[in-house]
Amino acid sequence: MDVSYTDESGLYELVDAAQDRLLDLEITQDKLVIRRFMEELVSDKGLAAYGEKEVRHNLELGSVDTILLSENLRNTRAKITCSNRSCDFSENKTLVPNAPPQGNCLKCGSPLQVADEIDLVSDLSKLADESGATVKIISSEFEEGAQLYQAFGGIAAILRYKTSHL
Ligand SMILES: [Zn+2]
Known part of the structure; x- marks a missing residue:
């Protein structure tokens, strides 16, 4: 990358480039956490939950390690x-x-x-915070993020331990 520091437009270029890289980094992290969820979903350890009902149930039990929430969610509680x-x-x-x-x-x-x-996102995030779970708000601007919304209702969780289904 060749950036001129001598004038203001050079500075803007620098900031733009940094923001692009930050965005790439965020999407990479989003992809990694979705991959972790998918791996748990196909394994037989029972550490994946999805859909509002199942995930809320696990939040109430305190068994959620990481909750994945699509930024597309618009429902309210x-x-x-x-x-x-x-x-x-x-x-x-x-x-x-x-x-x-x-x-x-x-x-x-x-x-x-x-x-x-x-907001449902705020409601579930609050429940997650109360039980020490990590909250990931997932962008839909990449394929796996869009799948989280379409295939799993935008709500998924990786669990600390296996729980019984509702
Ligand atoms: Zn009444």
Whole structure:
């Protein structure tokens, strides 16, 4: 690489080149962690989990070593409550973007409402942090990253030890 340091455009070139290399490095690390997951998936050690339900179950058990989350995930995790103020019904649910909760309260039949809502990625990252798991947000701008989203729902985990399936 030939970079001129004598003027500002040379400096920009230098910064651009450094950013390109950082991006390459990130993608390489993403690829390596996906490869680790794939290796666990095909081995018989039972150290791979995927899909929100299985991965959340393992996060709650504290058995996740590394969680892989696609940056394409747009779902939210919501606390759903009853619109009837004298009713104490509440549940946590994953929602697709811009979709109100379906159905009525199981206790009193009143319409349901969203009381609190955060990104699914933030919700799962928080659970992962609490159990000391490593969080990897995976770009979809390369083939394996796109596969993580399409084939595994954008949520996968490498486990510390084998757990029973849900
Ligand atoms: Zn209710």
